[in-house]
Amino acid sequence: MYWLLLYPLLLLKEWVSGWLQRLFKYLLRYDSFRRRVIYPKLGIQYDSSIKRTLDRPILHAEIDGGKYHLPVFANQSRIDDLRKSRLRENDVLVITYPKSGTHLCGYIVKLLAERRNKIMQDPMVLPFFELINQSKLDSVSATTQRILKSHLPLSLIPPSADTSVQNKIIFCLRDPKDACVSYYQFTLSLDILTGPVYETFDDWVELWLQGCVDYGDWFDFVLPYWDQRHRDNYLFVTYEDILRDPETVIVNIASFLGYTTNKQEVDDIKEKIKFSNMKQMLEKSAKQQGTNLMREGKTGSSKKAFNERQHLLFNRLFKERMAGKGFDIYNYD
Numbered sequence: 001m002y003w004l005l006l007y008p009l010l011l012l013k014e015w016v017s018g019w020l021q022r023l024f025k026y027l028l029r030y031d032s033f034r035r036r037v038i039y040p041k042l043g044i045q046y047d048s049s050i051k052r053t054l055d056r057p058i059l060h061a062e063i064d065g066g067k068y069h070l071p072v073f074a075n076q077s078r079i080d081d082l083r084k085s086r087l088r089e090n091d092v093l094v095i096t097y098p099k100s101g102t103h104l105c106g107y108i109v110k111l112l113a114e115r116r117n118k119i120m121q122d123p124m125v126l127p128f129f130e131l132i133n134q135s136k137l138d139s140v141s142a143t144t145q146r147i148l149k150s151h152l153p154l155s156l157i158p159p160s161a162d163t164s165v166q167n168k169i170i171f172c173l174r175d176p177k178d179a180c181v182s183y184y185q186f187t188l189s190l191d192i193l194t195g196p197v198y199e200t201f202d203d204w205v206e207l208w209l210q211g212c213v214d215y216g217d218w219f220d221f222v223l224p225y226w227d228q229r230h231r232d233n234y235l236f237v238t239y240e241d242i243l244r245d246p247e248t249v250i251v252n253i254a255s256f257l258g259y260t261t262n263k264q265e266v267d268d269i270k271e272k273i274k275f276s277n278m279k280q281m282l283e284k285s286a287k288q289q290g291t292n293l294m295r296e297g298k299t300g301s302s303k304k305a306f307n308e309r310q311h312l313l314f315n316r317l318f319k320e321r322m323a324g325k326g327f328d329i330y331n332y333d
Contacts, residue, residue: 028191031059038192039072049076055212058187058194068153071214072193074130079156081134087160088142090117091167092257094126094149095157097221098214099182100174101239104273105253106149108242109170111269112254112261117145129157151215154224166233168257171225174239175330176218177302177314180208205310209317219321226327238329240299246270 027033035046049061050072061075062068070079087093092113094106106126113119120127120140129150140146150157160167174182184204187197198204204213211217228234235256242249250269254261271277306314315332 025191034059034193042073042193044073044193045075045077046072047075047077055207055210056214058190058197058214060194060214063156068156069212069214069216070130070152074152078130078134082130082156083158085134085137085158087158087167088146089160089167090145092145092147093129093157093167093169094147094172095169095225096149096151096172097174097176097179097218098151099186100179101172101242102149102151104239104242104278105170105172105237106147107273107278108250108253108269109147109257111272112250112257112259113145113147115265116259118143119145119147153216153221154228166231168233168235169225169228170235170237170253170256172237172239172242173222173329175299175302176222176318177306177311178239178299179218180205181301181305183208183213201305202307202310205306209310209313219317223321223325226325236329242273243299246273 028038031052035050038044039046049063050059051062052059053062056069059072061070061072063070063074063076063079092109094102094109096102096105110119110126126147126149129148130152132148137146181201184198184201187194187204190197198207207213208218211220215221225234226236229236235253237249237253247266247270250266251261318330318332
């Protein structure tokens, strides 16, 4: 008989829960609600650089008067603080355009380094350079290796403390069309930070091709780093190679960092970076942030997602922007 009494209560609980979720979604439409309630909970500092513009419909941070467009958590105040930082000789930066293998490549670096050195720990595999507090970064002991990931353009990466000694930079590339698709799927989980996102994938592609998204134009981001490819402290890897031939990528990264590996270590890392294992590891932190960090872990998603016109537009743009750059990693003939 007791269940007859409990049943109405369960129905009431479901109704109240659903109503509260709808109310929360409604309130997220208002920037003032996020500024006063959400951002303080997430440790995001609000300043005048955070705004909406007609060409960038989601809330973003305009850095240096609009020269750079970054997510709300990388606002002008935080970037100004980071500019006071100086990189150390043993720092390693894993750089990617958004949704280009950031966590996958970063996890390989972390697994290699933590078996040999004391390194900074972070629930998201590695701390984001543009997220970490500058004073916290500077307080890390010199005996602790700072391994950081970042989506910052090269011009916003601070210089080395000793210009005669360069830190290591590992740049992970991904087929830009696939990165575009994955980036769009990621934005769908960002209501809590930005409010309503792009209406359709077609809307997103149009703006992405113009560079009107967080972190801007793919070509403007990649090419300054690509121009540094002949320097000894730079290593370029690709997301596709990590999936296709992880052993070779692991060994190449280890060699770049000055490590000697063996088959057992390579096999262990290869197992740990499998998509199912990575997704499970990141799931808890991603849920706390309200985001979906890993979706499929595959290549070629743009083949079906892009329509014929979008393929043609990007292929033409790629040929124009990459002409004479010696960039032979991807080809769209």
